[in-house]
Amino acid sequence: MTSNNDTLFARAQRSTPGGVNSPVRAFRSVGGTPRFITRAEGPYFWDADGKRYIDYIGSWGPAIVGHAHPEVIRAVQEAAARGLSFGAPTEGEIEMAEAICRLVPSVEQVRLVSSGTEAAMSALRLARGATRRDKVIKFEGCYHGHADSMLVKAGSGLLTFGNPTSAGVPEDFAKHTLVLDYNDPQQLEDVFAKMGDSIACVIVEPVAGNMNLLRATPEFLQAMRRLCSQHGALLIFDEVMSGFRVALGGAQSLYGITPDLTVLGKVIGGGLPVAAFGGRADIMKHLAPLGPVYQAGTLSGNPVAVAAGMTTLALIQEPGFYDRLAAQTRKLADGLTQQAKEAGVAFCADSVGGMFGLYFAAEVPQDYAQMMACDKARFNAFFHAMLDAGVYLAPSAFEAGFVSARHDDAVIAETIRAAAGAFGKVAG
Ligand code: PMP
Numbered sequence: 001m002t003s004n005n006d007t008l009f010a011r012a013q014r015s016t017p018g019g020v021n022s023p024v025r026a027f028r029s030v031g032g033t034p035r036f037i038t039r040a041e042g043p044y045f046w047d048a049d050g051k052r053y054i055d056y057i058g059s060w061g062p063a064i065v066g067h068a069h070p071e072v073i074r075a076v077q078e079a080a081a082r083g084l085s086f087g088a089p090t091e092g093e094i095e096m097a098e099a100i101c102r103l104v105p106s107v108e109q110v111r112l113v114s115s116g117t118e119a120a121m122s123a124l125r126l127a128r129g130a131t132r133r134d135k136v137i138k139f140e141g142c143y144h145g146h147a148d149s150m151l152v153k154a155g156s157g158l159l160t161f162g163n164p165t166s167a168g169v170p171e172d173f174a175k176h177t178l179v180l181d182y183n184d185p186q187q188l189e190d191v192f193a194k195m196g197d198s199i200a201c202v203i204v205e206p207v208a209g210n211m212n213l214l215r216a217t218p219e220f221l222q223a224m225r226r227l228c229s230q231h232g233a234l235l236i237f238d239e240v241m242s243g244f245r246v247a248l249g250g251a252q253s254l255y256g257i258t259p260d261l262t263v264l265g266k267v268i269g270g271g272l273p274v275a276a277f278g279g280r281a282d283i284m285k286h287l288a289p290l291g292p293v294y295q296a297g298t299l300s301g302n303p304v305a306v307a308a309g310m311t312t313l314a315l316i317q318e319p320g321f322y323d324r325l326a327a328q329t330r331k332l333a334d335g336l337t338q339q340a341k342e343a344g345v346a347f348c349a350d351s352v353g354g355m356f357g358l359y360f361a362a363e364v365p366q367d368y369a370q371m372m373a374c375d376k377a378r379f380n381a382f383f384h385a386m387l388d389a390g391v392y393l394a395p396s397a398f399e400a401g402f403v404s405a406r407h408d409d410a411v412i413a414e415t416i417r418a419a420a421g422a423f424g425k426v427a428g
Helices: 004-014 070-081 091-103 116-131 185-198 218-231 250-255 303-316 321-342 367-374 375-390 409-426
Strands: 037-041 046-047 052-055 111-112 134-137 176-182 199-204 232-239 261-264 275-279 348-352 355-360
Touching: 004 116, 052 409, 070 185, 070 303, 091 111, 091 275, 091 303, 111 116, 116 134, 116 232, 116 261, 116 275, 134 185, 176 185, 185 218, 199 218, 218 232, 232 250, 250 261, 303 321, 321 348, 321 355, 321 409, 375 409
Parallel strands: 134 176, 134 199, 199 232, 232 261
Antiparallel strands: 037 046, 046 052, 111 275, 261 275, 348 355
16 A cells, blocks of 8 residues: 555655655665654654654754744744844844853854754864864764765875765865774874874764764863864864753763864754854854854844744753653663563663664674674664654664653653564564
8 A cells, every 4th residue: 555655755756856855864774665744742743644653863853852842832933923034133142142152161152053064064164264274183973064074084094184975075175184083092192193283173073973872982082172282273072963962061061071162053943943153252253254264144043943942942951851851861772772682682772861872783882883883784674663663763773863851751661662572573
């Protein structure tokens, strides 16, 4: 029987490349037909066939208070009724900037933009402009949006600069990006020793969420902070995913490390397009209109998006919010691990705050190579068994998952029951 999802997917592919507006939605990695979502509420969403799913992608992070939270919806409706966009400053933007500066202490000044890609790209330009250096360091497996200098993978030798991972990125751009191994402080040390005075910045996901969930070791981040300071390079934490997700103050508050610049997105928009980059005021002053680093945006600080973001930021500051979120996420990780054990499947799970990783491996991976060694075929089978049972996980073995404040005990228990069946199917 053809489902409405199949019909919509066939139709979508006629007018949109691959039928989707962002590649991972297409289920390429797991196979099958993507679900077309019609509505969402709390921990659930519903597809075009009316099937309900427990949602563990939460719009890839933003839906931390649950979908369609009544207070967020009300704020958006009220803001929309006052006008959608002005192209002139508003008090709401000041309030949002003040809130971010208060909640993320390393951020003294901040600029609002509309996507994580835009925020990361702008932070890199700022770092290059402020240091008057061109080279940037990133780490294999981290994602910082799709700006040209970030779509780069490691070259063949340690000191070979990167190669493009996308057609359309000139090698001349990629050669300014050096791609190193995550959680390898010695390699970072070696590279700084050889060329520290030409490096503008190091950009890192301090808790990585784009190669599944991978925790940075404290030594790795500490080495990064020390080497950047010693060599006059800037340290950029890309907390688009980890910000307001692993803790109220982001990963930097968990590790006690102060980056020079921070990139934010996802949660700060509460489901509408808000992202931001900010940091030391003496660096931020290099931005136009004060300084020579250009950056701008028609919809930057959009009043409706800011209303959604500010209401979300208010809700996550309620006492105990992160303790509850982390406890629920941990319950999920532990419950899944227990079911896998009973089914005899080599599997483990980890969580940091409201973010989790599922690994078809005997132990939690500590680096990119270990992550890539996880059993992808088994993940794909598990993903589909869970989907059939009404649980929507990220459609790739190498993405993190997200829990919202609305994933209560009953929702977690239902997920674990579904997993008992799914692990049974993938065992053996
Ligand atoms: N940085 C990180 C760490 C991200 O996880 C993402 C998106 N998943 C981005 C940047 C890019 O954000 P956007 O998709 O809003 O452009």
